[in-house]
């Protein structure tokens with residue numbers, strides 16, 4: 599189908615994009631890579647009268663070292679993240695999850711910020727952002743503010759962004775001495791996660807000192823599997839201990855039913871995938 603008619607602007611600064619968004623009100627939408635928005639427009643599930651293209655704002659693109667954290671511009675493509683040495687060194691979980699997103703065509707157009715702002719519960723980058731305690735820098739008419747990953751995702755396809763706000767960049771604390779893995783289950787012909795697991799562990803003297811586990815598509819937003827994390831602390835990273843901890847993965851989850859799976863099957867997947875993710879993260 600063909601989208602409804604819309605006006606198009608392509609500002610070159612964040613401030614002018616925010617102004618354009620505020621002036622147009624509810625009738626406007628920003629567009630990043632267009633990989634999720636364009637299908638929505640073509641199916642006429644949304645018909646904004648104005649599109650504000652973020653693709654010509656240099657300050658929103660690229661990865662840089664912010665000291666104790668990485669600064670990832672919202673308009674950085676999945677492809678650029680995959681090949682970025684800073685991400686590989688300090689936030690490996692994001693690279694590993696990005697490697698599983700879609701196909702090369704989508705990864706060349708789709709953006710890190712677009713995926714997070716879209717807030718699809720099956721999106722693969724939300725759980726890593728949560729596990730890494732990322733901070734979201736958003737800009738609106740009242741200036742900039744920082745939102746934690748735990749507060750950014752509010753519900754299915756809903757974030758803490760106000761109508762006049764743009765996600766500008768994401769600050770990801772460096773996790774250099776952690777090891778990580780992202781494991782997901784998906785259809786062969788479709789990369790979207792039916793369930794995904796982001797796992798990170800930090801060992802000290804042969805025992806797990808810290809663990810972060812975040813789940814994709816096990817609720818309306820990404821959630822931490824805190825019962826698994828608690829069960830891991832102080833344990834040796836043996837296959838037996840990791841599997842026993844992973845048995846808690848479905849606790850506190852509320853997955854939905856769709857054409858791929860019902861809640862009971864998703865909960866089974868969460869346990870199996872958590873065990874696999876932990877085994878790979880811990881190098882067992």
Ligand code: FAD
Pocket residue numbers: 627628629630631632633634635636652672673698699700701704707708709710711712713715716720721722723759763764765766788789790791
């Ligand atoms: P857009 O489509 O441009 O925007 C999406 C939404 O976010 C819009 O509402 C837009 O207004 C808003 N938005 C975008 N950027 C900002 C911003 N900076 N500030 C505020 N609001 C913003 N994703 C996965 O995680 N895993 C997969 O396996 C996967 N498979 C895919 C397969 C296909 C065939 C396709 C087409 C997409 C797939 N995706 C997958 C989605 C892909 O990762 C998209 O890149 C992502 O969902 C949206 O990013 P985008 O940059 O294209 O955003």
